[in-house]
Ligand SMILES: Cc1cc2nc3c(=O)[nH]c(=O)nc-3n(C[C@H](O)[C@H](O)[C@H](O)COP(=O)(O)OP(=O)(O)OC[C@H]3O[C@@H](n4cnc5c(N)ncnc54)[C@H](O)[C@@H]3O)c2cc1C
């Protein structure tokens with residue numbers, strides 16, 4: 001079983017976002033970097049598959065050369081090797097990104113049985129790169145997967161919807177996109193980190209294309225930002241809250 | 252003409268599709284709708300009421316249930332015939348997925364989760380990024396605009412129109428289009444009760460609840476208010492509650508009438524999932540917690556005391 005996981009380096013932002021002076025990017029001076037959360041589940045799923053079935057787990061990213069840091073930390077949890085398609089730091093649009101990923105996948109000596117993506121990237125959330133890759137590689141794709149198993153060359157998946165679960169299947173080679181909740185990603189061990197330093201990260205270059213979805217500027221979304229009315233402290237404030245709930249018709 | 256994909260589950264419409272119809276009408280052109288699968292026939296009245304004049308229904312023996320790639324192919328066939336200026340759908344997992352298949356077939360860009368659209372050459376959109384915390388202004392360079400509508404950016408508005416004229420068509424599917432489809436369903440993690448998506452009241456707990464046991468009080472309050480329990484990611488990743496209850500960017504996005512956030516700090520990924528709630532009440536020991544900026548009312552204090560007191564006070568008030 002040869003598995004590929006596609007992941008993206010993104011800033012780790014929890015609180016308020018700050019934009020660069022030209023309003024084209026997030027100010028990352030004071031932020032760390034990681035990968036999109038669904039992709040952590042993708043890597044964990046890949047590691048588990050290779051543990052159970054043998055084979056290899058390859059990681060693929062398109063990004064700045066510093067994305068090697070994210071590749072190494074995912075190599076540390078058990079991936080075999082990684083490929084980095086290096087960009088100059090400009091953000092690529094979904095079509096350009098998908099095309100570069102497809103070229104790298106086609107050029108790779110390994111023919112991947114399963115390619116795992118995150119359901120959507122944390123920063124750009126385009127909901128499409130995986131589907132574009134699936135079309136270019138002529139492979140079936142199951143999206144938004146919350147549980148998955150592989151048997152007899154078939155991947156069977158569940159997707160959680162508001163009224164329950166839906167079941168899907170696809171013959172390998174296939175593509176799946178996974179969501180947070182699929183598994184609990186492990187932390188790298190110290191020996192894992194040591195080994196990761198020696199694992200291979202192939203650096204590649206790709207020609208940027210003119211973006212068809214062209215970012216102009218970013219702005220912070222407006223928030224309610226009026227601030228809460230403080231009803232009081234402790235249980236003394238409970239009657240005031242009951243009054244509010246009565247007024248809004250909560251009971 | 253603007254074409255709107257109406258998503259449905261075996262003939263039951265996704266109400267967010269009606270918002271996409273309203274967004275389409277706001278572009279000032281004639282609006283037509285398309286539903287995939289013969290069960291879509293049942294939707295003529297409702298899409299007409301929300302402003303579509305025609306309902307195209309894709310019927311094919313291989314489309315018996317949700318079949319996303321086949322949807323993409325059907326949309327492609329229809330777009331090539333009708334030449335609309337734009338194809339819109341609700342910004343839901345299904346809406347985004349089917350539109351992504353369409354744009355992959357046509358090899359054209361797609362703009363997901365748009366809150367504003369200006370047709371032109373190029374088209375201009377505002378779209379949500381970072382779980383709705385950032386708004387991107389972007390240009391879309393293609394004749395046909397393919398865009399999904401940010402779920403909570405617009406309310407559906409009825410026009411009181413007559414039922415849409417139903418026009419069925421058979422898409423030219425390829426065998427690979429229907430490999431991936433729903434094979435079966437079960438009621439899964441939802442216990443047949445109220446789910447996060449349709450709850451009018453959500454009582455949500457975060458790290459401040461302190462453990463799985465602490466959620467008993469929240470459940471009691473939720474039940475009393477006819478609602479259900481939600482939680483933050485810390486809670487699901489600690490294994491205190493199932494992932495199906497997680498609210499936020501990587502959980503469920505909700506907009507109930509009342510959202511009570513107890514012991515939740517208000518990280519932007521959590522806010523992204525609940526900021527559209529009508530009334531937000533916070534219970535938190537920290538008067539500086541970021542979530543207070545998004546709340547309507549707050550009590551500063553220990554949720555372990557306040558929630559039980561609130562429950563018994565509501566019981567008394569109900570009599
Ligand atoms: C890309 C990404 C995606 C994410 N997706 C999600 C998501 O979908 N949903 C989500 O929720 N998070 C998500 N997160 C995690 C998010 O960043 C926060 O880590 C998380 O929301 C914090 O959970 P919390 O508020 O419960 O915990 P904390 O931030 O630790 O806050 C606990 C709060 O409880 C209060 N408190 C403590 N004790 C008490 C008490 N006795 N009574 C009252 N109050 C008390 C504290 O004052 C504090 O405000 C995501 C993170 C990333 C990076």
Ligand SMILES: Nc1ncnc2c1ncn2[C@@H]1O[C@H](COP(=O)(O)O)[C@@H](O)[C@H]1O
Pocket residue numbers: 006007008009036038039060061062063094097101116117118119120121124125126127128129130
């Ligand atoms: N630059 C990138 N390099 C590798 N994979 C990516 C990149 N951007 C996005 N992906 C993958 O595509 C998924 C969907 O991204 P998006 O279409 O931006 O929502 C992500 O979760 C990743 O798995």
